Amino acid sequence: MVTLLVLEIPLTFREEYLIDLDLADAFGDDKHDLDLSDALDFGGGNLDDNDLLEAMDGDDGYKPDGGKSGGGALAGIISSVGVALIGAASGYIAYQKKKLCFKIQGESQAFVTLATTYPYCMGSLVLGKSLRRHGTSKKLVVMVSPPKDERLSLEDVFDEVIMVDVLDSRDKAHLSWLGRPELGVTFTKLHCWTLTQYSKCVFLDADTLALCNVDELFEYEEFSAAPDPGWPDCFNSGVFVFRPSLNTHTKLLEHATQHGSFDGGDQGVLNTFFSDWAIKDIRNHLPFVYNVTASALYTYLPAYHQFGHQAKIVHFLGGTKPWHCSYNPQAANESLLENPNKHDDNFINLWWEEYYNQSNLKKDNKIEELSFIGHVRPLTISYSHTESHKQKSSTEAYRKEMSASQPALDLAVDTLDISSSHDKISPSQSPLALTGDTLAISSSHNKISPSQSPLDPTEDTVAISASPKPVEMNVPFNVLPGIEAEWISLVSPTSEQESEKKGLETADDPDTATGEAESNTPAETEEENLAHKRMWEEGYMDYMGKDAFDNIKRKLDRFLE
């Protein structure tokens, strides 16, 4: 009974959600979003929007049925009422599961960073590692913009990897004025205000590096930042403390739209938005040691000599980033001795040391549990078109789950791209969404979902969301009878699964089947092929097995006559 409800209502909600996304393509739909969220508020006042989404996720597997029952579009308000009903009905069970799966309450503070390009992914990785190494007790969140497969490795360090749309300021004139057109994407930074699963966050640019534990930053209030060395009445937006709030986020976007940015980047927007920062309250001024910029060192060298050793976060401001510089450990030591004034180099060398630091910084195992939820989520979106599409998605869902259940292979997850390519919404989807704790994903690439007002996830409200696991287990049963045995076998990564899986796909998905027939390595599905490639790109070749050079040679010999 309960499951049925869960099934039906969120689907209708999703229809609504789709429409909204389409509208979102047109400019100025913020209003629309807001209306909808208001409506939802009305229905389930104290619902956590994340929970709501989870409830939706839960029904991914139900597509065939869900397609029928959810066929008619219901109004958003009705759906939200429905959600409230479910909340009442499944409260206790879900709550129990929630307790197992989530620990949100204790972890409502996070360091947030942003990576919009591949080099910045490297930067954020190094930043994350430096924070971990200095024993932060906070969560680490990275926001990335679509899609770049290398980013998967971010999950080794970050608790949450969140996809965001690149919100380009499209303010070319200003940008070129600054001579740094790449800055436009930092507008995406504003999305960090939507991370409402956290009560307080510290944003750190991906080109910063923590030199020690900086958890004490969370003692500051919104909006705290350090002065910019170029114009100390402005703050530098590389490091700041804020409280996620959809309200603030909306205001920020409106502000940006209306007033633009005087420097073409996020710093301009934020400085005009928090325009009283310079004078209002000195407690909102972060000490400079939390955002030490190399350029400042040159302008006030004696100060650097006096206080330089106190630096806690260094910010590689400007066009040349550490990853543009080459690194030679020996030279690093020598240059330190040769010229102690080259502090810039010293910091760069620190960055590289962190980059090469091999120590195991993996976050705790909690992720494994959470991945159940995370892996299913993106499908909520691909849920729109014809019956056949749904069928296909269900297969994908199944595959995803398989990947999810194999820790070693969770790279394979991005094969989802294939399925979602049929989908208009797909750009907002990404492989990244699949692994790790993806609670916030929907709220970031979809403006509706954070519709609940700034939330306070108390245990009651949380209750609704937590049904995914059992539901998921049902999925294969419903869609493809008799699969459960395989499901279990897939948990341990063995190669035998390939043939079974192939058979399964052939039956279910003609597209994939033909693709395989054309392929030269019939043993490897398209998906496995991608996973295989990914293994190489992560540096894990099976050089004693299938990647032995003899096999490569065979491939080469095909074109050598």
Place this chain on the structure above:
Amino acid sequence: MPLARSLSVTSLSGLDDWDEEFDLEDAVLFEIAWEVANKVGGIYTVIQTKARLTCEEWGENYFLVGPYIESNVRTQVELIEPSNAPLRRTIEKMNSSGCKVYFGRWLIEGSPYVVLIDVGFTAWSLDRWKSELWENCGVGVPWFDREANDAVLFGFLTAWLLGEYAAQCDEPPRIVAHFHEWLAGLGLVLCRQRKLPVATIFTTHATLLGRYLCAGNVDFYNNLAEFNVDKEAGDRQIYHRYCLERAAARCAHVFTTVSQITAIEAEHLLRRKPDIVTPNGLNVKKFSAMHEFQNLHAQSKARIQEFVRGHFYGHLDFNLDKTLFLFIAGRYEFSNKGADIFLEALARLNYLLRTNLHKVLLAFFVRGQLPDVSKMLDREDFTMMKRAIFSTQRQCQPPICTHNMLEDSADPILNCIRRIGLFNSSQDRVKVIFHPEFLSSTSPLLPMDYEEFVRGCHLGVFPSYYEPWGYTPGIYILDRRYRGIDESCNQLTSYLFQFCQQSRRQRIIQRNRTERLSDLLDWRYLGRYYISARHMALAKAFPDTYIYNLHEPTSATGFRYPRPASVPPSPAHSLHSSPHHSEAEDEHERYDEEQEAEKDRLNIRQPFNRNKDQTVDLPEEN
């Protein structure tokens, strides 16, 4: 299967027929390397010195292809418009398709044309190209290996360039593309995969795996055949690079290495026997008169002596004029570069000299000529040290190291010196000076360039373990294969001992003979192997147009010249049964250079003129 003993260029097989009639009229040569106009390591020197000769051969149809690096271009390249019409169209086409390709002249001897490609500019294609590489070759490239990712970009861009060039030619072109090292190798693989009308050559100067294995203290040369290469590369996390390298070797029409020893290395590690060895040459600078370099030697030696006088101030109980200066130089790789063997041999030599000879030998450890790396000590140390050396009379023994070293107890050279007890005591016949800094003419301590310093010394010792190029051909050759460290040490000790026993006259003879033999290391001579490799490739790629007769090298066709004075260890006339003889240092002994040279001329036959007049002079001496 042990090889012929001598592994320097002397063991090159003879190539008597040089296909002079090979018609290159409509052919073009692209030579592709990451170090074109971009100094990273030694390949730069190879390409740079070879360019003049290749330019003379190919003229306007010779193009070097390298990466565009702004700082290099500013100092080394003059950007111009391409004169070759198809190439101009090629570059225009590529530049309009999102590439940045530059054309210019490389400002080195011969002023070759260079095509420089900005790989960073096309980084947006990296994912696509990596996927293509994966589909075609089954090789992936880790995202974190920047160099390998550059290699992917560079490879695809060079293949694009060659493909576009072929398409822009009106007539079907004859293209030779010569790729150096793994960083450029992918371009070759793609040429083959796309079936471009290109004759491809791949030259490896040292294999990736060889470098890693030797650095890792494996008994490399004695285990060459035993390595599981896939595993070794994989374990060292260079599997993808190794795959790129091996794929290039596999796909090349002609595969070459730069020395016989690397040929064996390649055969085992890349699993392809090189078609031909293309040794690296030098542009040997000729002195108009033999005494010219003797003067230079005397000048430099005087300055070294001056430094030694200061260093041993108060302890100078030996005759500087009768002291031999030996040196070893190089990067700071203790055992790969052979400093371990050298020191051990010195310790043994010290004993030998103490008991047999009364000649003093001063061994220098200096760092090579790379001037850009920073110093290991700061100013303050420097002054303190100078004061210590020049103004105080010590009671203790003279120092070994010219500098106060940081972490002096961790330095492998100093530790080794401590262990073997070479402390520069007055009884020691072998004195050691360790100069841990790069030599520089502006140093207040020993104001000499590396080159001057080398001139002032009597003998350089380079018992490197891994020296795949054989770029430092020597007069004593220490084959370190098939023998243990101890045996090698003994051999080196005996060489050094023999050298110490020689009279001044004998040393001059030896030195001048070496100089005469240096012609064999000149590109004018060695360039022919490259020519041959190109012909071979053309004949393989365009069998209808070109024919190349492979000459099986036989012992009879090789060129012959007497082994240098000491291989096999010391010819009879330079050995003296009595140590007293050389102790006497017969300064008055007459040395007739002309007479000596004439002897050598008779002995050294010019291989490439063998059917012509037998009384040949060395070309540069005319």
